[in-house]
Amino acid sequence: MMPTELFSVGFCATILCYACYSDLKTRTVSNKLWLLLLAVGLPLALYNGYRSGVPFLIGLGYSIGFTTLLAYLFFYLNLFGGADAKALMGIALLIPTNPLFAAPIPDPFPFAITTLFNGAMLSVLVFPLMFLYNVVKLPPSELRAHLGLAFVGYKRSIDTLASAKRTFQRLLHSYELDEESGGETVRRAFVIRGLEIDEDAIHELKTYHEQGKIGDAVWVTPGLPYMLFITAGFFFAFFAGNLPFRIILAFLSSL
Incomplete structure (x- = not known):
């Protein structure tokens, strides 16, 4: 099955990279990409099922079922968008098991779930990086006053917000006139x-x-589409395996 595994990994990598490009440029990913994954994945699944029989079909069912359930849960909870869910389900179809030539690390999860877990772990790295950016950019007094915000966003001039309309950046606060002050002040509230x-x-x-x-700048999110983290998680899954699982195994072995 090595030839089809190589093709599946290469094809998925190409689709994911293009999806990232499209997501960053237009904030959308065409459904044609996911239909292409389906059009290529179904014949490959049938071919591999014919060659490998029941063991492959069991793995395929486990991969698609587990991934669809978890992707729907993440989508329902608004943790990522529909394109991200479709990308994972496409991976589940094309690469139902961990490729034989990938990182030889024991992993009980389907390759698509490992991709998701890796992406989630990599996305967490944004928080300390965002904080370091604010340490450099903000005066110490302002950093202390907005310590929590410094991990999840940064300040951007209001005059430059027009260029953020077609990006993934979002305002971290709502701004409303304070009725108690007769509209003389603005009440700011954090929005998760x-x-x-x-x-x-x-x-x-x-x-x-x-x-x-209000001042001349407001707090905004970094504006990174989750597709970037899914793609990064895909490559990490291929070269390093399941990062959270490896960390857990390393911790347990040290006890």
Whole structure:
């Protein structure tokens, strides 16, 4: 099965890389990519099932079932978008088991789930990197005043927000006039998922700034699509295996 494994890995890698490019450039990933994965994956699955029989079909069912369930759960919880879920299900179809030529690390999970776990772990690295960026950019007094925010976002000038409309950046706060002060001040509230940066939001922020009610910069998210982490997790799964599982095994072996 080595020839089909090589092709499947190479094909998936190509599709994922293009999906990242499309996601970054247009904020969308065409469904044609996932239909292409399906069109290529189904014949390969039938071929491998014919050659390898029941053991392969069991692994395929486990891969698709487990991945579909977890991808739907992540999508339902708004942890990632529909394109991310489709990418994982495409991987589950094309690469149901860990490739024989990949990292020889024991892994009880399907390759697509390992990709997801790796991507989730890699996404966590954004937080300390974001904090280090703010340590360099912010005055110490402001860093201390916004210590929690420094891990999840950075300050961006309101005048430059127009260029963020077609990106994945989101506002970390909502801004509303404080009725208790008669509209003289603005109440800022942290929003976990962030708020979309659109024309209305930019106009409102500029108005508040011109009235002297807020500063000239606001906190925004880094704006990285999760497809980047899925793709990175895919390559890590191929070269290093299941990163969380390896860490757990290393910890248990040290006890």
